[in-house]
Amino acid sequence: MGPAAFGLIPLEGSAPPEFGVQAFDSRPLFPSSVWTACHGEGSLPASCAEASSTWTDVWFTNHIAQAVIAAVAVIVFWLVVVWRPKVIPGKRQFVGEYLYDMIRNGVARDIIGRDYQKYVPYLLALFTFILVNNLFGQTFLFMFPTFSKIGFAWGLAGASWILYNAAGIKRHGLAGYFKNMTVPHGVPAPLLILVAPLEFISNFITRPLTLGLRLFANLFAGHLVVMVFVVGGSWLLLATSASSAGYSPIWNVAGGLALLLSFFVFAIELLVACLQAYIFTVLTAQYVSSSLSEAH
Amino acid sequence: MNLLDTAGSLNMIGYGIATLGPALGVAWIFASVINGTARQPEARGAMLSTAWIGFAVVEALAIIGIALAFVIN
Numbered sequence: 001m002g003p004a005a006f007g008l009i010p011l012e013g014s015a016p017p018e019f020g021v022q023a024f025d026s027r028p029l030f031p032s033s034v035w036t037a038c039h040g041e042g043s044l045p046a047s048c049a050e051a052s053s054t055w056t057d058v059w060f061t062n063h064i065a066q067a068v069i070a071a072v073a074v075i076v077f078w079l080v081v082v083w084r085p086k087v088i089p090g091k092r093q094f095v096g097e098y099l100y101d102m103i104r105n106g107v108a109r110d111i112i113g114r115d116y117q118k119y120v121p122y123l124l125a126l127f128t129f130i131l132v133n134n135l136f137g138q139t140f141l142f143m144f145p146t147f148s149k150i151g152f153a154w155g156l157a158g159a160s161w162i163l164y165n166a167a168g169i170k171r172h173g174l175a176g177y178f179k180n181m182t183v184p185h186g187v188p189a190p191l192l193i194l195v196a197p198l199e200f201i202s203n204f205i206t207r208p209l210t211l212g213l214r215l216f217a218n219l220f221a222g223h224l225v226v227m228v229f230v231v232g233g234s235w236l237l238l239a240t241s242a243s244s245a246g247y248s249p250i251w252n253v254a255g256g257l258a259l260l261l262s263f264f265v266f267a268i269e270l271l272v273a274c275l276q277a278y279i280f281t282v283l284t285a286q287y288v289s290s291s292l293s294e295a296h
Numbered sequence: 297m298n299l300l301d302t303a304g305s306l307n308m309i310g311y312g313i314a315t316l317g318p319a320l321g322v323a324w325i326f327a328s329v330i331n332g333t334a335r336q337p338e339a340r341g342a343m344l345s346t347a348w349i350g351f352a353v354v355e356a357l358a359i360i361g362i363a364l365a366f367v368i369n
Contacts, residue, residue: 110341110344110345111345111348202353206356207352209356209360210352210355210356210359210360213359213360213362213363214355214359217359217362217363221362282348283348283352286345286348286349286352289345290349
């Protein structure tokens with residue numbers, strides 16, 4: 001069972017260009033000769049090690065390209081949508097206003113409350129950027145949700161962490177903010193020995209950790225399920241008695257069924273993609289709101 | 297290669313059991329929001345904002361669980 005077996009449905013392991021469901025490996029966009037030698041078919045040279053790839057192999061990968069394309073797509077989308085606004089919106093303007101309204105009124109105004117306007121651009125950019133990246137998991141040519149690589153999720157979680165801490169420090173000052181975040185209102189002084197460290201861990205460590213991991217884990221698990229259905233399904237569908245021991249024709253039937261059912265998995269992934277983008281935005285707004293509030 | 301020779305980690309079964317708690321917790325939180333909205337629709341916003349915080353805290357358990365399930369051998 002070589003890569004040629006997957007010729008019909010191009011998957012991980014088939015020759016580039018690969019347009020099927022992508023595995024989790026990063027591929028350099030401009031592979032150096034060392035990388036090509038070390039990742040080709042057949043026996044590899046003995047000198048292949050992690051250190052032997054150049055910095056362009058490490059940084060200019062297909063996943064970085066996806067993130068950059070998503071960022072450009074988001075910028076272009078909002079520029080197109082607000083181009084020459086009219087009093088009576090057309091279809092183009094309506095789509096933009098609907099999305100903007102959802103984040104501005106449904107998330108920022110409802111959650112942050114007073115002084116929410118400052119945070120609308122970040123929340124809107126965050127929501128659309130995550131949404132586009134998540135939808136890459138179901139988009140041809142990409143077929144890989146960018147945030148199922150954890151580094152991208154840490155980046156966004158870090159940005160939100162900086163935002164809500166900066167907002168709190170700006171509003172209350174450094175000492176006031178730390179007091180706000182570690183000393184809950186109405187807790188008797190002796191209990192603070194126990195409560196203050198817990199509040200500190202919860203507000204400064206667990207929050208960004210779970211924010212990043214939530215996005216990553218949902219998309220990683222989702223993409224893993226997609227891969228089980230598609231890769232496993234096509235393996236079973238193309239299995240023959242010559243290629244694998246213990247073969248029976250029921251494998252081919254099961255494989256075909258798995259490939260059909262993978263469309264339902266994609267549909268569920270579509271839901272998860274939108275939901276996780278929304279949840280990340282809502283939680284960021286929530287954290288900003290809690291660091292802005294006087295006492296909580 | 298026999299397809300039925302499965303290998304894996306018991307961690308994942310442990311994680312599956314561990315998700316029961318956060319699953320019930322998250323379900324309970326949003327069930328309460330739905331209940332509350334049915335009783336008093338105008339309080340939906342206030343209830344939801346508390347619910348999101350509670351959801352994040354409860355789901356943290358499941359998220360830390362999946363991280364540990366992969367990390368611990």
